Amino acid sequence: xxxxIDRRGPxxxxxxxxFGATGALMISGLAVINPREAWGLEVANLKPETMRTLIIxxxxxxPHDRIADKYYALAMKPYETGxxxxxxxxxxxxxxxxxxxxxxKAKHGVAYADLGxxxxxxxxxxxxxxxxxxxxxxxxxVVGLYNQEEVWPIFGYEGSSADKGGYIDRGFxxxxxx
Amino acid sequence: MAAPFDLNDDSVVVIxxxxxxxxxxxxxxxLKGVKVxxxxxxxxxxxxxxxxxxxxxFSQLAWTDMRTTSGSWRVHKNFPNLxxxxxxxxxxxxxxxxxxxxxxxxxxxxxxxxxGDLEGANLLDWPITLAxxxxxxxxxxxxxxxxxxxxxxxxxxxxxFRVFEAGAKKVGYKEVSTGRMAINSQPRADRGSCQQIGFCxxxxxxGAKWSTLIAEIPRGEETGNxxxxxxxxxxxxxxxxxxxxTGVVYVDKDGKTQxxxxxxxxxxxxxxxxxxxxxxxxxxxxxxxxxxSSGQVGRNYMRHMTGSVYGIFENPVHMxxxxxxxxxxxxxxxxxxxxxxxxxxxxxxxxxxVPFMAAFLDPGGWGRSFTSAMDGYVNTxxxxxxxxxxxxxxxxxxxxxxxxxxxxxxxxxxxFDDHPNDIAMRNHAYSRGMAMYDSVGAVRTLxxxxxxxxxxxxxxxxxxxxxxxxxxxxxxTHDVPNLFVxxxxxxxxxxxxxxxxxxxxxxxxxxxxxxxxxxxxTI
Numbered sequence: 001x002x003x004x005i006d007r008r009g010p011x012x013x014x015x016x017x018x019f020g021a022t023g024a025l026m027i028s029g030l031a032v033i034n035p036r037e038a039w040g041l042e043v044a045n046l047k048p049e050t051m052r053t054l055i056i057x058x059x060x061x062x063p064h065d066r067i068a069d070k071y072y073a074l075a076m077k078p079y080e081t082g083x084x085x086x087x088x089x090x091x092x093x094x095x096x097x098x099x100x101x102x103x104x105k106a107k108h109g110v111a112y113a114d115l116g117x118x119x120x121x122x123x124x125x126x127x128x129x130x131x132x133x134x135x136x137x138x139x140x141x142v143v144g145l146y147n148q149e150e151v152w153p154i155f156g157y158e159g160s161s162a163d164k165g166g167y168i169d170r171g172f173x174x175x176x177x178x
Numbered sequence: 179m180a181a182p183f184d185l186n187d188d189s190v191v192v193i194x195x196x197x198x199x200x201x202x203x204x205x206x207x208x209l210k211g212v213k214v215x216x217x218x219x220x221x222x223x224x225x226x227x228x229x230x231x232x233x234x235x236f237s238q239l240a241w242t243d244m245r246t247t248s249g250s251w252r253v254h255k256n257f258p259n260l261x262x263x264x265x266x267x268x269x270x271x272x273x274x275x276x277x278x279x280x281x282x283x284x285x286x287x288x289x290x291x292x293x294g295d296l297e298g299a300n301l302l303d304w305p306i307t308l309a310x311x312x313x314x315x316x317x318x319x320x321x322x323x324x325x326x327x328x329x330x331x332x333x334x335x336x337x338x339f340r341v342f343e344a345g346a347k348k349v350g351y352k353e354v355s356t357g358r359m360a361i362n363s364q365p366r367a368d369r370g371s372c373q374q375i376g377f378c379x380x381x382x383x384x385g386a387k388w389s390t391l392i393a394e395i396p397r398g399e400e401t402g403n404x405x406x407x408x409x410x411x412x413x414x415x416x417x418x419x420x421x422x423x424t425g426v427v428y429v430d431k432d433g434k435t436q437x438x439x440x441x442x443x444x445x446x447x448x449x450x451x452x453x454x455x456x457x458x459x460x461x462x463x464x465x466x467x468x469x470x471s472s473g474q475v476g477r478n479y480m481r482h483m484t485g486s487v488y489g490i491f492e493n494p495v496h497m498x499x500x501x502x503x504x505x506x507x508x509x510x511x512x513x514x515x516x517x518x519x520x521x522x523x524x525x526x527x528x529x530x531x532v533p534f535m536a537a538f539l540d541p542g543g544w545g546r547s548f549t550s551a552m553d554g555y556v557n558t559x560x561x562x563x564x565x566x567x568x569x570x571x572x573x574x575x576x577x578x579x580x581x582x583x584x585x586x587x588x589x590x591x592x593x594f595d596d597h598p599n600d601i602a603m604r605n606h607a608y609s610r611g612m613a614m615y616d617s618v619g620a621v622r623t624l625x626x627x628x629x630x631x632x633x634x635x636x637x638x639x640x641x642x643x644x645x646x647x648x649x650x651x652x653x654x655t656h657d658v659p660n661l662f663v664x665x666x667x668x669x670x671x672x673x674x675x676x677x678x679x680x681x682x683x684x685x686x687x688x689x690x691x692x693x694x695x696x697x698x699x700t701i
Contacts, residue, residue: 061544064553122545129544138544146536146552147233156556157498157532160230162383166373167336172500175337177493178344178618 075144096133197270200446201390205398206689228381256541269391336500345614489615523565
């Protein structure tokens with residue numbers, strides 16, 4: 001395995017990563033960037049690798065193929081900002097990612113973020129799902145992801161309606177397939 | 179607006195809470211010429227302030243002061259500090275309720291007689307009958323403008339209702355309709371008709387839905403006999419050497435401790451806060467808490483057997499468009515032990531937005547099973563199952579002396595375990611709800627666990643004999659003649675029906691009694 005990776009070289013690895021777990025997420029200096037979605041997230045209070053892993057983990061916890069990485073990154077951003085003032089949160093997150101990588105390396109020889117299949121990563125998450133790190137991430141994400149108004153149209157949810165006069169004239173009873 | 183009353187005015191009736199019970203009682207007394215001071219822990223919002231956003235509204239309205247939980251119910255695991263999803267605001271949970279207004283059935287006032295001696299269930303007949311409450315149900319339906327009563331037409335059927343109705347008919351149910359709702363289907367009582375906004379749980383922004391905030395309290399205030407003091411958290415009820423209540427101690431909006439004197443005190447803080455207040459009012463004369471000679475204060479906590487079923491279809495439903503609770507099936511509400519349990523349940527449509535769907539569909543759930551269900555959101559129809567749960571002495575509100583609120587008072591701990599009858603009923607209800615959606619082509623059905631309690635009942639229950647409960651048939655405590663309980667905690671048993679209409683009917687009846695006794699000078 002070592003030989004294979006060596007032969008492929010870093011660019012090949014980056015390419016593989018682009019199609020695998022990491023999606024288009026890359027590290028550039030002190031930022032996580034996503035060239036495909038054209039955004040970057042500066043990381044000042046966590047390791048950039050930690051932030052990238054958190055974003056991948058977020059998608060593994062609530063995988064929606066139609067939701068862009070950006071929204072998972074936004075949902076995870078509070079851990080980055082929170083780490084500046086909350087040392088306990090910072091170590092919970094940093095240690096949590098170390099645990100993910102340790103478990104992934106023990107079983108597959110690579111870090112969590114470099115595992116190619118969602119199922120492989122999910123299996124790692126199942127091992128830690130009752131722990132404080134996973135519970136913290138999942139509990140924050142269930143609000144932080146689904147409460148972003150920008151993702152609602154993906155689910156077909158229209159949000160606020162009183163400002164539009166309700167649905168009395170906008171299809172509250174327009175079902176046609178019954 | 180009401181003239182403010184003096185803190186030392188001991189001729190007033192002090193009501194703790196402004197929801198279905200307290201808000202109605204206070205208004206009714208004010209209309210009868212009785213002076214009322216209503217102390218409400220929450221803020222006062224106008225309907226223009228309500229927000230069509232589930233989490234933002236939750237922050238605005240929900241009671242999120244610390245509470246703790248214990249027991250085997252799943253809420254303890256998933257929402258350990260949110261046993262109940264109820265409101266801290268003027269208007270109480272009538273701001274948040276969905277509007278379903280159903281009368282109890284005759285046998286539900288006589289459960290001990292009808293169901294017999296069920297192991298583990300602390301069943302008791304109510305000290306009143308349906309016949310005695312009927313005139314008050316009629317009054318309540320009129321003032322709340324309940325559809326399908328008083329000649330008021332039903333609401334039109336939404337998409338969510340139409341899927342539900344088609345499924346109900348397919349499996350052979352007969353009693354399906356858009357229900358009896360305290361939501362105007364046509365303009366009435368200076369309030370307009372429903373605009374099918376949705377977000378009924380977040381406070382009705384059109385005013386079509388009845389609440390004590392917009393439909394009762396302003397009427398009471400117009401008389402000059404009702405003063406509402408928001409952001410006033412009552413800590414303790416005080417009494418004199420003869421054992422009569424003399425007033426309450428509360429913390430006002432500025433954080434100052436005040437003492438309001440009273441001729442009568444009525445507690446209507448809901449089935450968690452009301453027993454908490456009585457227990458926190460313990461004294462040397464009442465060492466186990468006020469009005470607790472029976473030991474029943476806080477016991478027999480009921481939350482209704484609940485659960486939800488969501489059905490995902492091949493095509494769009496848009497369940498969130500229109501009223502949150504858009505229809506009902508009543509066929510399973512009867513008492514029929516052939517189903518393997520006593521009592522019955524209602525099936526009522528329900529919808530949640532994406533944020534709350536994610537939080538409540540399978541609390542703690544994650545991964546593809548969860549997210550593929552969320553991906554089907556727009557094609558999803560939903561129903562809530564609500565039935566009679568068994569009163570159990572061990573399901574109870576106690577004081578958690580290890581955890582104090584910001585005023586230094588012990589918080590409430592809510593302990594709950596399902597009774598085997600509750601579990602049997604829930605399983606039956608899941609299977610019937612899933613059958614309804616399957617019959618009209620659901621590709622997937624999801625039996626969803628109970629949410630934090632919205633129906634909270636029974637912790638200061640009515641009883642004929644003082645040893646069996648806390649209050650008599652008028653909500654008057656057995657132990658303290660000028661102390662009343664005016665909310666759902668009076669319920670001897672819970673019935674299958676949403677409790678608000680019964681709370682309002684009892685409050686109107688209690689107002690008659692209190693005003694009469696005041697005239698007779700017996701209290």
